[in-house]
Amino acid sequence: MSEPSSARQRGRAGGRQRRQSRLFFITAATPAVVVVAAIILIPLIVSVGLSFTGYSIDIPGKLPWVGLQNYRLLISDPQIPTVLENTLQYVIGSVVAETLVGTAIAVLLASRFAGVRPLRVIYMLPLMVSWVPVAITWRALLDPQSGWVAATLTATGLPAPASWLGDPHLAMVTLVATDMWVGVPFIAILALTAILSLPLDPEEAALVDGASRVQIFRHITLPGIKPVLVVAVVFRTVDTFRQFALMDLMTGGGPGTRTTVLNYYTYLTTFQYGQVGYGAALAVCMVLIMAVVVTLVFVFGRRR
């Protein structure tokens, strides 16, 4: 075989290979694309469609078209301002507290002296516990009669509130504190892994130059872990915004409507009061809000 023909052959083989690869990529991706389109796009379209109807669970035979009426109701609904305020309190309260405490714990867990490493495993445990057992356990621990928290407070002579979840001043804070049991370790473990993957030299150089721990954190550690921290914050924001189990199993949205957040209000409207059309409109709004918030977090997170 002569030289040029072999080269040409290789070229042709490469072309065939590329075509063959392309065919494989398309074949391999198609099933997932079809399923994703079916289970995500179709429900999305149906949701938007339902939000223009007065569909109700109680009258399943009828699909009355009501145009923008559900969206108009959304603006005039007297519950909405309270629900939005509750949502803001829950999401911002949880995410801010979890980020601050979680990062602080990560910095401490990254300490390189004896007795710290075994603790890292302990802080991983809550990540594996799902929300239903979390809700049940904390409800039991906070039980005003038989709960361990009340018993500990009484035993140490500290005042214990008559009820954590029934008191309108305490219910929201209590839910946030419960959310933190999972959220703080989540942020801490992600941030810890990021800190441990940072090079040691800049920190040591700064230490030799007499920089304080605060300065090292502010100028070396924090910028280094920021990309991971931003993603962790997005995960927590998304998760707190759609938190359901804690409201459903600990407070039922109460006392009154004190802990009824947007996600829970959408659930109540749709499945307890049966107003599917209005519920769908609320759900569409939730998606829009989430889209804006996540974009904002990424945009601000990228800066500096």
Add this chain to the structure above:
Amino acid sequence: MKQSLVARSLRPSLAHRVAVWIVLGVGAIWVLVPIVWLLYTAFKLPVDAFAFPPKIISPFTLGNFRTLVDNGYFTAVLHSVIVTTSSVVASLVLGLPAGYSLSRGSFRGKNLIGVFLLASYAAPAVIFIIPLYFIYTRLNVLDTYPSLVLAYLTGLLPFTIWLSRRFFDGLPIELEDAALTDGCGRAGVFLRIVLPLSMPAISTIGVLVGLLAWGEFFGALILTGPNTVTAPVSMGNFISYNTNNWSALAAAGVVVIVPVLVATVIAQRRLVSGLTAGAVRQ
């Protein structure tokens, strides 16, 4: 662990170390108390678990688990096992090839697909569950496994594709190129080289997806009935009707949590690296 001479000479003072130990210790207690409560209360007599003030010493009993058997809780656990296994298998079978194509293939709209997948994962479940409830009612498929697994996939499949794509992006491409030049087709490269090499990452993704499916509550609450009710839903029902039986509830929690904790302790390193691989290269 890297520890240079400089770091050792700048060892933190005793006071500093004690302060760190105290703060982390208090945090660790806060983390451990609920888990200890579950493990402890599950084996207590119901009367003692509900006593005021709480009784610390109580005879060891397995009676709470018998209560769970009588209430059909283990049927719900079995449903959970079926739904979780199916969800993990479906997510991996559909998601891994798609993730690989997104990572190695070059076609228009690749980044847009990535954003779409992330958005689908981040969207509140209620936007899918309301229409699925409507559609399933019409098709008369509420309370069946396939319809429930499809509902779970709305969150799990985008998550799997996105995570596996991030992972495949980090695999060295040279090996695949070599195999391609040797006449191994793209499908052969994927099945015989990429998949075996990625087993650790695939098992990590599988465990993460399994954790999410195992704990799923909202979708299951709406879309299941007596034939498919899952453990979290069953537990939720139990607390609504039986608030005072803390020890039976704790036993129900133990049944759900202990397998997961055991799996975690075994796989802990991989889990963290899997989570951060997804987080670092977003």
